[in-house]
Amino acid sequence: YDREGADEIVFYDITASHEQRNTATTLARRAAEEVFIPYTIGGGVRTADDMRAMLRAGADKVSINSAAVGNPDLITEGAERFGSQCVVLSVDVKRRGFSPGWEVYLNGGRVNTGMDAVGWLVEGERRGAGEFVLNSMDADGTESGYDLDLISAVAEKTTLPIVASGGAGGPEHMMSAVNAGAGAVLAASIFHFGEYSIAEVKEHMMQSGIPVRLVEPEREARNGR
Template identity: 80%
Template sequence: MGLLVRVIPCLDVNAGRVVKGTQFKELRDAGDPVELAALYDREGADEIVFYDITASHEKRNTAVDLARDASEEVFIPYTIGGGVRSADDMRAMLRAGADKVSINSQAVRTPDIIDAGAERFGSQCVVLSVDVKRKESGAGWLVYLNGGRVNTGLDAVEWLVEGERRGAGEYVLNSMDSDGMETGYDLELISAVSERTSLPVIASGGAGHPDHMIAAVEAGASAVLAASIFHYGEYTIREVKDHLQKAGVPVR
């Protein structure tokens, strides 16, 4: 048996509330981030991921307060991202209680932040998150920044290969095409990244049923991240884990 597959709820935070939309649009309120994370902790989530989804676009400070508040109520590992601009920002989040820090937009603009974070805190603390869209030709994917607002023109797979070389510890691989659609993850994308790198891949974007998670693991994901199906009561963490376990997927 290999490593246990992690089930990870994702909490996108905007103005202090958890929100969820479709392809980064039409955001709906889903509750208080710390209360929701604490609920998922009690339900058996393996980790939590918080994203301040407008921090980079609005050039706001990092979500240190959220990291600190979560440390009082959440007792499983959690990652926080959004508006991280330097290794000092990463340090502030880690000191406030986060176990890992996710970097996205700033990593593309200043790739040295990956090296600096890995050197100062260890690769295990550095999560490279990437929002990608399939190219219009259908062959490959491009990296987008600032909550999907900016097309960088960067090839997503090549960028993640560089991220591994610079010292990232794992990836959150988010398909913007599938985000919020609940039609399944982009399995071709997961396979393409898994074949080119050795880091754990957290599949993101598209989960609508536990079967989608099984398919993601079969495509090469080490963990499955979901939002809508948990936030709006379609499935509990336990139901998902039971389903995966019955299918032979090793979970906690």
């Protein structure tokens, strides 16, 4: 993905919190040796010392989710020790069944907290987070598009960059997410299974007037292309 032109990579161990495991620093260290773009790592991070270990191993940012809900002061402590730019607040959300809005889920969607998702992100910004990864569990894996209402609702109430996650099926979905208020878009399946290349997506977005960074010649040369 580095060679193909990704701007950033996100590594998530989605079962780490449920299984009470820390994300291995080995992954962070190996990624730092091989990847020449910024990367975020998350999963099982429970303390500021865990965050420190990930950053020391080479991560540019650390994503926190379940632990932040259980201990919101972790956001503040991380921001004070390492800077807000290193602290990514990730949230897994689902639409409420019989009323408007979205609720926060933990442990890979296994636990419904009942917390209002937008309200939680407002608090996360106040406590010092520097970025949000906003994952719609309703849309995740469907390739039917991001939850644009969710993105818009968060963008209206917060000022931090939003990384939209869950539902990407093609460039049109990514453009819609950016137009709804996302600062960046995250995708997995469409790239993992070769449905689109990163270059194809970026070219499509650029032609539609959305500014993107294309692969620089020196980056291609550095990666042996």
